[in-house]
């Protein structure tokens with residue numbers, strides 16, 4: 001049996017004006033078909049597919065795999081070039097029995113709102129209806145009808161933080177191999193939950209929802225169950241949380257989608273990120289001097305496209321007189337360069353952060369001492385969710401604590417950002433992290449109490465304050481929670497074409 005595998009991944013924050021360029025993809029990683037191997041730490045999904053195919057004794061043809069740290073819409077020429085290269089790699093690999101793609105699902109280019117739908121559609125046109133096409137998705141994908149039409153199975157990671165990418169990739173391979181073997185094409189059933197938000201799975205009630213999904217997947221005739229959370233800052237006509245179920249039979253699929261959709265709607269309010277205002281969080285930290293805290297700066301998470309240099313939360317802490325703060329990490333190439341020029345031990349005034357976007361707030365100007373420099377955060381220590389190198393770092397000590405500044409825009413995925421520059425992260429009374437939820441995997445054993453803090457940036461957690469123009473209403477939290485919508489559809493390879501349509505309490509299937 002012969003498999004083609006390829007992938008293009010990034011997550012687009014449509015509120016960020018700076019476009020995602022080829023340089024951004026190169027700084028993430030671009031591994032071409034001609035290169036001898038793929039870095040599993042940077043591309044765990046792709047690597048998981050390769051591993052599964054290898055174990056099953058398949059003949060594999062590798063295509064390009066590319067990743068950029070989330071940001072603004074991808075420059076059209078860059079998207080066109082990456083997509084063309086992927087499709088060209090596929091044409092060269094023909095004939096194949098199966099195509100598996102490692103995608104994110106929320107990539108938007110300047111003139112293409114549904115990049116993954118376009119990629120899957122083009123792949124299907126090249127390979128025809130007999131070949132099985134599957135794709136691995138990030139749960140922050142915006143699930144579109146075009147994506148569903150192009151693929152036989154879309155299978156998403158279940159965990160957020162995304163600690164299960166490789167596991168899900170291996171499952172995708174097995175599911176698609178089963179489809180190929182039996183010749184039975186599964187039908188997709190979708191429950192549109194009528195809401196948008198962010199739902200980490202480490203704590204209850206989401207941990208038990210993940211268990212429910214796994215239990216539902218063991219039921220007869222059910223292939224795959226994924227909660228597609230959608231990426232809240234991707235202003236898209238098809239945005240919104242959807243439960244996606246693949247089943248042999250559309251009625252059975254719809255029944256599981258309805259059961260899971262209602263189950264999720266019953267718990268989502270207790271499961272969502274609840275961000276405090278910067279002042280509120282700073283007051284809690286100041287008023288509880290014996291407690292240690294991690295403040296997740298959820299609105300300035302580079303992993304969601306934010307600039308990573310917003311000063312709102314740090315300013316609130318400094319103004320409240322909080323000491324012993326460790327900031328990881330400020331994307332501040334200017335301060336990084338100054339620190340490297342001055343060298344370790346030097347003192348200077350620094351203007352920290354507040355430069356990369358209109359949402360960043362003003363820089364914090366303060367006397368600082370360059371206490372350590374490092375080339376990198378250490379490639380083996382980026383936390384369970386992986387990610388590209390931090391590039392050079394500097395630790396700047398100030399009257400309020402210490403700030404790690406970086407040349408690259410990176411999410412604070414692991415304590416290695418601190419340890420690389422000789423700081424002990426557990427020693428800080430208040431750790432301020434540029435991350436929403438992924439940090440939880442690597443900071444799980446810290447004694448610090450976690451507080452999520454929001455601010456008015458391109459990832460404002462108060463979604464009602466964001467200038468959405470394309471999302472379809474009604475949608476919570478903009479409107480009261482609308483009724484659950486259930487529908488089913490087949491991929492184009494299912495020959496009957498789109499089935500579909502609605503029904504609250506029973507799917508009506510048109511052949």
Ligand SMILES: [Zn+2]
Nearest residue numbers: 138139140162
């Ligand atoms: Zn994600």
